[in-house]
Amino acid sequence: MKNCVSIVLALLFICLSFTGCGKRETGAARDEKTDVSSSSSIETSSVVSVPEEPAPAGLDANFSILLLANPDNPLPKDYDSTNPLLELPAKYLNGELKQVDAEIYPYLMALLDAAWADGIELYVRSPYRSYATQEMLFKNKIDRVIKAGTPADQAEAEAAKVVARPGTSEHQTGLAVDFNTTTNAFETMPQYKWLKENAEDYGFIMRYPSDKEDITKIVYEPWHWRFVGIKVAREMNFLGVTLEEYLDR
Numbered sequence: 001m002k003n004c005v006s007i008v009l010a011l012l013f014i015c016l017s018f019t020g021c022g023k024r025e026t027g028a029a030r031d032e033k034t035d036v037s038s039s040s041s042i043e044t045s046s047v048v049s050v051p052e053e054p055a056p057a058g059l060d061a062n063f064s065i066l067l068l069a070n071p072d073n074p075l076p077k078d079y080d081s082t083n084p085l086l087e088l089p090a091k092y093l094n095g096e097l098k099q100v101d102a103e104i105y106p107y108l109m110a111l112l113d114a115a116w117a118d119g120i121e122l123y124v125r126s127p128y129r130s131y132a133t134q135e136m137l138f139k140n141k142i143d144r145v146i147k148a149g150t151p152a153d154q155a156e157a158e159a160a161k162v163v164a165r166p167g168t169s170e171h172q173t174g175l176a177v178d179f180n181t182t183t184n185a186f187e188t189m190p191q192y193k194w195l196k197e198n199a200e201d202y203g204f205i206m207r208y209p210s211d212k213e214d215i216t217k218i219v220y221e222p223w224h225w226r227f228v229g230i231k232v233a234r235e236m237n238f239l240g241v242t243l244e245e246y247l248d249r
């Protein structure tokens with residue numbers, strides 16, 4: 001009998017112990033769940049989603065991204081994209097300007113992430129440039145050519161050979177970027193080789209090729225790349241045409 005009572009008591013003790021344990025576990029799990037959900041809601045609200053893979057061709061055929069800005073088609077002083085400008089992360093910048101049009105942001109980020117994943121140290125040197133910034137750069141260039149000996153009445157034309165007149169820079173669209181260095185040495189760098197092989201998969205084209213200067217009216221700029229969308233970028237490269245020629249077909 002004594003044995004029987006001991007067995008029943010032992011079973012009761014074991015049963016109560018397990019129930020207690022279970023209760024503690026449930027409480028801990030609930031707390032953990034609360035923590036996870038609260039931290040993930042903070043992440044989703046502050047991080048802009050970046051596509052891991054380039055978007056499939058055909059999904060980004062948005063005509064607004066084919067905006068033409070060149071010496072024959074200047075943008076108005078008060079041109080303002082309907083999209084906001086977004087700031088690129090400091091780790092990908094090596095210049096003072098930081099913003100691009102929101103439309104190209106995820107594509108540019110995906111391109112930069114992919115380049116760095118391949119061991120290519122690709123930086124954005126110059127992205128969006130406002131009309132006021134262009135005015136300042138153009139005026140500075142005029143001052144410099146006058147100092148270098150060009151007569152004042154020829155200084156503006158001389159400056160325009162090198163620096164875009166305000167409103168004619170594609171950088172005002174927020175859809176174009178200069179990478180690493182704005183010298184022709186860029187074409188010998190691994191960054192250029194990588195862009196030539198991969199940029200179209202992220203919707204970017206080299207905007208001013210050496211053999212199209214008469215059409216673009218801009219000298220060869222291997223460092224200047226323009227977003228046109230993946231479908232159009234692949235089509236333009238396949239056809240071997242500039243944006244002017246593509247829009248003029």
Ligand SMILES: [Zn+2]
Pocket residue numbers: 126171176177178223224225
């Ligand atoms: Zn440029």
